[in-house]
Each structure stands twice: as structure tokens, then as C-alpha cells.
Amino acid sequence: xxxxxxxxxxxxxxxxxxxxxxxxxxxxxxxxxxxxxxxxxxxxxxxxxxxxxxxxxxxxxxxxxxxxxxxxxxxxxxxxxxxxxxxxxxxxxxxxxxxxxxxxxxxxxxxxxxxxxxxxxxxxxxxxxxxxxxxxxxxxxxxxxxxxxxxxxxxxxxxxxxxxxxxxxxxxxxxxxxxxxxxxxxxxxxxxxxxxxxxxxxxxxxxxxxxxxxxxxxxxxxxxxxxxxxxxxxxxxxxxxxxxxxxxxxxxxxxxxxxxxxxxxxxxxxxxxxxxxxxxxxxxxxxxxxxxxxxxxxxxxxxxxxxx
Amino acid sequence: xxxxxxxxxxxxxxxxxxxxxxxxxxxxxxxxxxxxxxxxxxxxxxxxxxxxxxxxxxxxxxxxxxxxxxxxxxxxxxxxxxxxxxxxxxxxxxxxxxxxxxxxxxxxxxxxxxxxxxxxxxxxxxxxxxxxx
Numbered sequence: 279x280x281x282x283x284x285x286x287x288x289x290x291x292x293x294x295x296x297x298x299x300x301x302x303x304x305x306x307x308x309x310x311x312x313x314x315x316x317x318x319x320x321x322x323x324x325x326x327x328x329x330x331x332x333x334x335x336x337x338x339x340x341x342x343x344x345x346x347x348x349x350x351x352x353x354x355x356x357x358x359x360x361x362x363x364x365x366x367x368x369x370x371x372x373x374x375x376x377x378x379x380x381x382x383x384x385x386x387x388x389x390x391x392x393x394x395x396x397x398x399x400x401x402x403x404x405x406x407x408x409x410x411x412x413x414x415x416x417x418x419x420x421x422x423x424x425x426x427x428x429x430x431x432x433x434x435x436x437x438x439x440x441x442x443x444x445x446x447x448x449x450x451x452x453x454x455x456x457x458x459x460x461x462x463x464x465x466x467x468x469x470x471x472x473x474x475x476x477x478x479x480x481x482x483x484x485x486x487x488x489x490x491x492x493x494x495x496x497x498x499x500x501x502x503x504x505x506x507x508x509x510x511x512x513x514x515x516x517x518x519x520x521x522x523x524x525x526x527x528x529x530x531x532x533x534x535x536x537x538x539x540x541x542x543x544x545x546x547x548x549x550x551x552x553x554x555x556x557x558x559x560x561x562x563x564x565x566x567x568x569x570x571x572x573x574x575x576x577x578x579x580x581x582x583x584x585x586x
Numbered sequence: 587x588x589x590x591x592x593x594x595x596x597x598x599x600x601x602x603x604x605x606x607x608x609x610x611x612x613x614x615x616x617x618x619x620x621x622x623x624x625x626x627x628x629x630x631x632x633x634x635x636x637x638x639x640x641x642x643x644x645x646x647x648x649x650x651x652x653x654x655x656x657x658x659x660x661x662x663x664x665x666x667x668x669x670x671x672x673x674x675x676x677x678x679x680x681x682x683x684x685x686x687x688x689x690x691x692x693x694x695x696x697x698x699x700x701x702x703x704x705x706x707x708x709x710x711x712x713x714x715x716x717x718x719x
Contacts, residue, residue, distance in 0.1 A: 453594040460601035467608030474615035482626055488633050501636050508639035511698060519693045522702075526689075538704040 283379055285433050289412075291398045294372040302433055303440075304382045306403060307412055309367060310359040311336060312385055314409070317354050322347050325354050333358045346383065346438065350408070357383055365440070380437030384410040387432050396424050514542075517586050521545060524567045525582070532556035536579070544585045551578040642696045648719045651695055655715075658691055659684055673697075677713040685711045692717075 286295065289306040313332055319325050329345040337343055337358055346357040365375060384391065384403060391405035394413075402415050402424065418424065439450055448456065489496045495504075518540060525547055529535055532552035539546045551557040557578045564571045569582045645651075652673055656666050663684075665676040677688065685704065692702065692715060701716035 448594040448598055450594065453597055456598045457601040460598070460605040464601065464604040464608035467605065467612040471608070471612035471615040474612065474619045477619060485626060485630050485633065488630070488637070492633070492637060495633055495636055501632055504636045504640060505632070508643045509635075511643060512639055515696075515698060518699050522689065522693060534706065535704065536706045538702070540699065540702045542698075542700055 282430075283433075285382070285428055285430055287384075287395075287397070287403075287428050288368065288371060288373075289397045289401075290367075291400065292371060296372055297374050297377040300377050300379045302380045302382060302437065303368065303373070303378055304384055304387075304428065304432060305359070305364065306384050306397065307410060309364050310357045310383055310385070312409060313356045313358075314350075314353045315356065316352050319354060322349070325349075325356070329356050329358070332356055344438070346436075348386075348436075355385065357385060359383075359438075361438075375440060378440045381440055382432075382434050382437045386434035386436070390428075390432055393423050393425050394418055395428065396426050514586065518545075521584070521586065524569075528560060528563045528567075530559075533560055540586075542586070544583070547582045548574075549580050549582070551580060553578060643719075645696055648696055652697065652717075652719070655688070655691060655695075658688060672718045673716065675713075675715045677711075677715070679707075679710040680713060681710065685713065688713060695719075 284299075284301045285304055286301050287304045287306065288309070290308050311333065313336070315332060317325065317328075319328075325347040326345055329347060330343070333343070333345075333356070338360075341360050342362065343358045343360055346359070348355050364381065368375060368378060388405050388408055388410050391403055391410050394402040394404040396402045396415065397412070400415055401412050402418060403410055404413055404418070405411075406413075495501055522540070525538070525545075528549065533556055534550040535547070536550050537546075537548045549560060551560055557573075557580060560580055561571055564580070564582055569584055572581045572583070573579070574581060649671070652668070655673075655675060656664055659677055659680065663678050663680060665678075667674040677684075680688065689704075692699070695717075697717040697719040699715075699717050701714060703714040705712045
């Protein structure tokens with residue numbers, strides 16, 4: 279928790295520090311610009327949106343400002359601060375930025391500055407008209423109580439994170455956006471992966487159904503044995519039948535089958551043709567079916583031979 | 587405390603690594619699924635093929651179906667010798683139509699044709715058929 283850390287007030291005349299543990303830092307008006315306005319706004323984000331226009335002409339040009347906004351009774355309090363300038367100042371005063379947890383503004387705890395707070399011998403912080411301002415010590419009444427230091431009581435609830443402001447590639451906002459986007463993608467990929475792993479298991483159901491109906495086929499050895507026994511037989515017998523069917527298409531008007539012989543390895547067919555025209559047509563058909571044709575000398579007859 | 591200086595980068599890096607890990611996990615699951623599907627498909631096809639082959643070539647009704655080759659043609663034209671799961675049949679003096687019918691029937695039987703001979707004698711056909719199943 280940020281509130282458990284030591285709170286250091288920083289101002290231009292302060293001594294150099296050497297930090298060994300994390301601290302919170304409270305900034306004096308030297309490092310921010312304050313403006314109060316009574317505006318008919320309901321939400322802080324609306325006020326934050328118009329903040330740059332409110333400070334127009336008040337801030338140094340060419341610098342990058344951030345804004346803090348909150349509502350005090352009927353007024354909106356606007357603080358403009360230059361993070362680069364603040365970090366440069368902190369480094370100049372010896373702050374190791376990685377030890378700085380949060381930045382706070384003195385204005386946030388204006389009520390606690392009812393008693394002036396001495397900033398060295400020359401100046402003091404004091405609440406004037408509900409604004410924390412820096413005044414010369416000589417301007418204070420002599421009998422007025424002065425406090426010399428701040429403690430953890432001064433730590434407001436809301437602060438500015440310094441992470442991302444010192445040499446970091448990403449701001450907090452960018453970090454959140456990028457991490458959320460990557461995280462979302464990671465989640466989507468993991469969910470998709472999980473779904474794929476479950477879909478893969480569902481694909482086996484058809485095999486299981488078949489194996490329930492044919493339990494003897496659950497062994498790969500049995501399946502291989504059956505396949506090796508019947509596949510060659512099936513191929514060979516289909517070839518025989520296809521050959522016979524192809525030969526049967528070659529019997530047309532003018533062609534007579536005179537003999538046909540088929541065994542397990544080869545076949546031989548003899549066709550008698552009525553005339554040359556029929557013989558030629560038969561030859562064409564035989565070629566289409568890639569059969570070996572031989573003509574019987576001295577006649578129109580044809581012999582077809584082949585192996586299976 | 588150097589990590590604190592770069593905690594934004596570390597957080598983004600961690601989320602990025604998680605995204606890469608998620609992507610790798612998803613891809614590995616896709617590959618595993620494809621592999622498993624391919625294996626399951628080949629097993630499924632193999633089982634279906636075995637079932638189909640057995641159905642055709644181990645049909646217990648084949649013996650009964652073969653007997654029809656005897657009754658298909660008038661008895662006087664048929665010489666029938668069947669023993670165990672082997673058949674030798676001779677057909678004499680078949681008409682072209684009978685020959686056609688007989689050959690079509692033989693072609694549709696799931697038997698191993700060992701010998702099929704057709705000879706034209708005058709206007710009829712003689713057939714020798716030998717098979718086993």
C-alpha cells in the first residue's frame with residue numbers, strides 16, 4: 279500500500295537525498311499549476327477533458343502536461359503538471375526514480391496546511407483561501423505555530439504513479455492496453471486450443487461403434503491379415519470381370535465370338551468379323567481398351583490376348 | 587530493484603509471452619488433432635474396407651447362390667461337379683441368350699474364377715467353368 283511508505287516533501291531549496299527504500303513524494307506548488315473553477319460538470323472525466331483549455335495561456339508552451347482533477351464542494355480543482363520536469367527535478371535532487379512510488383500534490387491535503395509548514399529558512403507552505411501557496415517566512419506572524427515536517431498523515435488517497443514516466447517505453451495506460459490485448463489473445467488461443475483437443479477426442483466415436491459391431495476387428499494384426507488375404511483376390515477378380523465386360527462391349531452386329539478362354543493369369547478371345555469395316559471398328563475398340571490384337575491371316579477374324 | 591524500473595515492459599512482455607504460448611498451444615493442438623484425425627480416418631477406412639471385403643468374399647450365402655448356376659440352364663445341358671467350396675461345371679449347346687445369362691450370373695458371383703472357357707460350335711456355345719470360394 280502506498281500509504282505505508284514514507285512521504286517526502288520536495289521543493290526547490292531542499293537538500294539532496296539518498297534513497298534506500300521506496301517513498302512517496304509530495305510536490306509543492308513550485309512543480310504544479312493550480313486552477314479552480316465552478317463548472318456545471320458531473321464527472322471528473324468531463325472535467326479532465328476540458329482541463330487543457332482552462333490552462334491555456336497559463337502554462338509554458340511546447341511542454342507536455344498532465345492533469346489531475348477533483349471536486350471540492352461547488353468548485354472543480356484542476357492541477358497541471360509536467361511529468362518530465364518533475365522527474366528531472368527529482369533526479370537533480372538525488373531521487374532514484376525506481377524508489378519513488380507515487381506523486382502527490384500539496385493541494386490535495388490543503389486542510390492540513392492550516393498550520394504553516396516551514397520549507398527551509400526562507401519560505402513556508404500555507405493554506406490561503408483553500409489553496410496551498412508558498413510564502414516567505416517573513417510574511418508569517420511571529421506568534422504563529424509552524425510545523426517543520428510532514429508525516430504519513432499527509433498522504434492523500436489518490437496519487438500519480440511514477441512508473442512509466444522515467445525512461446520507460448510504455449506509459450501505464452499503454453501498458454494496460456497492450457497487456458490486456460495480449461492477455462485477451464492468449465486467452466482466446468488457449469480456449470481454442472482446448473476446444474481443438476476436445477474435438478479430436480470426439481472423432482473416435484465412429485470407430486468405436488464399428489468395433490462394437492465387429493469386435494474381432496479391434497486387433498490391427500487381424501485387420502492386416504484379412505486385408506492381405508482378400509485385397510489381392512478382390513483386385514484380381516474385379517480385373518477379370520472388367521475384362522469380360524470390356525470384351526462383351528466389342529460384340530456388335532457383324533462380330534461373332536468364336537472362342538473365349540480365361541484362367542487365373544491370362545485370357546484369349548477370338549472374334550469372327552463379317553467384313554473389313556467391322557474388323558476395323560473392332561480394332562479401334564480393342565485399342566481403346568488397350569488389348570493386344572492380332573489378325574488371323576487370310577480372313578477378317580481377330581484374336582485378342584492379354585494377361586491379368 | 588531494477589525490475590521495478592522496467593515493470594511496464596516486463597508486464598507487456600509477460601502478456602506477450604503468454605500470447606505466444608497460447609498461440610503455440612493452439613497450433614500444437616491443431617497439429618495433434620490433424621494427426622489424430624488422419625490416424626483415425628485411416629483406421630476407419632481400413633475397418634470399413636475389411637468389413638466390405640469380408641462381406642463380399644466370406645459371404646456364407648455364396649454356396650446357395652452358386653447353386654443357381656445349375657438351375658439357370660436346362661438340366662440336360664449341364665454337367666455339375668461341386669465339392670467342398672470348389673465347382674467345375676460344363677454347359678453344352680447353349681443359345682446366345684443362355685450364354686449371356688450364364689456369364690452375367692457368373693460375373694455377379696463373389697467367386698474366384700479359375701477357368702472360364704466359351705467355344706462356339708455351329709450355332710451353339712459350350713462353356714467350361716471352374717471356380718472356388
